[in-house]
Amino acid sequence: MAPIIEVQNLNVWFGKSRILKNLSFDIEPKQVTAFIGPSNCGKTTVIRSLNRLNDLQADYRHTGEILFNGKELYSNKNRASEIARKISMVFEKPILFKKSIYENVAYSVRIRGRRQMSLINNIVDECLMKVQLWNDVKDKLHTDPNFLSIGQQQQLCIARALAADPEILIFDEPCAQLDATETPKFESILQSLKQQVTIIFVTNKRRQAARVSDVAGFLYNGELVEIGKTEQIFTTPTDTRTENYVTGRLG
Template structure:
């Protein structure tokens, strides 16, 4: 699927492993909604930022959120782990069910929710601590005290984030001494260390050079299947390369949602077509 998207858009493929991995996916994984959003409205004070959003995000797939600046992509992403709760004066209507639980329900424990639903931001934000401590931080908070167990988790997470071989001999060095691309992979390792089910990524590569971007895209392809990934991107080629599903947002509304290939090759809505052809946004 990804090959044909890239072909139709004349996009160079950087990762052939991703399409191989896709064909290994059990069928059931591609049809299980992991995140079910129903009639979601979202407000910053009196200003409504999201309007009646309903969509099912499928387990184990990569879903791209695209759309012009200010259309609500980040706002929507942040509703999935309730990061918007940190912004005063915000409120929502509707529901979001993550792995069978309504996350805005009274019983939701935010620490557990954010363990299950990890997040990686546009600007890498490592703590001013050592590489090791950045990755060990989450597991420690969640109760892992044993040193060798922590070392195991740190190694596994850094391996998974494709960073281990670059840092294994300097785990005690400050994370801030790493390059931007390495810092972003460290943030991914930090998110993986608490064993999430879902990874939310808000333009994770937009501040990176092409080579570091390619590493992040390859990494997403590697993580696909084991995690449900929702990624915001402004880069149409990137959406075509990394995602199975694409949701196009405009003015706080979900205009179109479907298989990435279909969205990019035969969009149903004129607005989608205009956006992906670069006519606005």
């Protein structure tokens, strides 16, 4: 299968600081790709470049090529709102609308232009099931999501993203706010979703990347030191910096 994202010689600047240095990599469809590396190495900047969230940042500039399904992601033909729907981002802290659980998810169905109530209801139910939240909320769909735990709120954010029918789901440190009991559930959701959607996530939890990803890329100081099959990166890395990081000697 052709890569869903192709990045060639990506350099990113914020003002005069060069943050990313000559990154080249492909993202394969229906796989889980993890970017790992210590704080401030550029993980968030990479994934924000992949869904044009950096457009909002006045001093952002990049050179190089980012293709999404073979077409220039930053072409003027792509509307940022459409990109945000197809390449959806779930943040570290769950950010929900001040609306009911149902409305949080139904919103994403409506922005796809679907208006039929029975269809919206079906998609809402289905997305809540896919994120393993259905049993917890099925009797409370029309209440405010405030009573949910942080982990459940994160599940609801994922359901809302799925309801927009994205091609890629991107997660930035998705478990940073979760407690130890919520993390395994998140990891199982991630695994089950990859049949439907391409997943990219960023983490500074090495073992989580080792457990969940198919492909792992190690970033250090704005450089993509190495990217490859997760097993290879964690067992036989080619670069000593990668080896030092995955074994815990670095970062």
